[in-house]
Amino acid sequence: MDKGNPMEDALRKIAEHCVEGGVLIFTGAGISAESGIPTFRGRGGLWEKYDPEKVATADAFRRDPSLYWRFFLDVRLPILKKVKPNPAHYAVTQLQKDGWVSAVVTQNIDGLHQAAGTEGVLELHGSTRRFLCTRCDFRCGLEEIDKILLESFPPVCERCGAVLRPDVVLFGEALPAGVLEAAFEAAQRSRIALSVGSSLVVYPAAFVPQHAQSFAIINLEPTPLDGAAVAVVRQKASVALPRLVEILKERR
Numbered sequence: 001m002d003k004g005n006p007m008e009d010a011l012r013k014i015a016e017h018c019v020e021g022g023v024l025i026f027t028g029a030g031i032s033a034e035s036g037i038p039t040f041r042g043r044g045g046l047w048e049k050y051d052p053e054k055v056a057t058a059d060a061f062r063r064d065p066s067l068y069w070r071f072f073l074d075v076r077l078p079i080l081k082k083v084k085p086n087p088a089h090y091a092v093t094q095l096q097k098d099g100w101v102s103a104v105v106t107q108n109i110d111g112l113h114q115a116a117g118t119e120g121v122l123e124l125h126g127s128t129r130r131f132l133c134t135r136c137d138f139r140c141g142l143e144e145i146d147k148i149l150l151e152s153f154p155p156v157c158e159r160c161g162a163v164l165r166p167d168v169v170l171f172g173e174a175l176p177a178g179v180l181e182a183a184f185e186a187a188q189r190s191r192i193a194l195s196v197g198s199s200l201v202v203y204p205a206a207f208v209p210q211h212a213q214s215f216a217i218i219n220l221e222p223t224p225l226d227g228a229a230v231a232v233v234r235q236k237a238s239v240a241l242p243r244l245v246e247i248l249k250e251r252r
Contacts, residue, residue: 007240010231014194014216015247017230018100022191025092026209027106027113030197030219031237035086037079037110046075058172065163069154072166076128080142085116088196091241093117100248103186107198107205109168122183124175124205126168131155135162175204187211192230194218196237200225 017023029039038046054060055071093116095101105122106113111129113121129142138157140148148155148164155164169175184207187193193209194216200206200223209215210225217223218233218240226232233240 007233007235007243010216010233011240011244011247013231014192014233014244015251017192017214017216018194018244018248019251020191021100022102022189023095023100024102024187024190024193024209024212025095025104026187026193026195026198027092027104027108027237028196028198028200028202028219029108030199031086031088032083032108032110032112033197034088034236034238035083035110035112037083037112050075052171056171058170061165061170065154065165068166069149072128073149073153077142077146080110080129083110083112085112086238088237088241089113089116089118091237091245092196094245095241095248098245098248102190103183105183105186105208107202122179122186124169124179124183124208126166126176128166128168130167131164132167133157133160133162134165136160138164139167140164180204183208184211192216195223195225195229196241199223 033039050071055068061068089112092104092113096118103122104113104118105124107124109125109128111127130139131145132139136157136159138159145155156162157164187208188211190212192214193212195209196218198219214230216231217226217229218235218237220234220236
């Protein structure tokens with residue numbers, strides 16, 4: 001690959017900060033968009049077609065959970081059944097296996113990092129592949145909820161009969177304190193945070209990479225934090241991250 005192109009130059013600059021390890025990977029919707037999962041915001045995002053005030057807020061769920069579950073059945077479930085990790089997800093796993101990564105923090109709720117083999121992922125907004133009872137401690141996964149939805153809509157707990165909900169952070173709810181705290185602590189221990197596919201406009205999540213000693217950005221669109229980053233790569237994550245894996249292997 002031509003070492004004079006902007007992506008290569010920026011990735012090599014990022015690699016300079018990675019060579020001693022301690023790399024926090026912070027991922028957003030852009031990395032999963034390449035697997036076919038629509039983003040929520042921006043052009044073509046889900047919120048252009050669906051009103052988040054009706055299907056994704058805590059208040060709306062309490063008033064009428066069927067609105068969320070209809071959205072889940074019509075949109076989320078078909079996507080979750082067919083999507084697979086892309087080269088960017090596998091590159092994160094490889095960086096972790098190669099010993100560069102101190103932590104992986106994600107804003108995504110799709111579980112694709114785990115599907116690609118990444119371990120110990122800190123999910124700031126939960127996972128749409130997990131479900132829990134609104135009353136008791138019953139929990140289940142995607143396969144179980146599929147069966148429950150055939151018997152009841154909205155789905156109810158097999159133990160107590162209360163409505164089930166996704167194990168995700170709905171609008172109006174706080175991020176899980178323990179997960180957010182762990183993410184900040186991991187960032188503070190990291191030499192560099194690599195933000196991948198995030199618009200860096202959703203807070204408090206966007207504070208996480210800023211807690212590392214330095215941070216870099218891989219994202220197709222500009223972000224508000226580009227000016228403070230040590231390097232910015234304006235490229236698809238599925239192209240940039242595998243190349244970063246190669247560059248770091250050269251440095252072994």
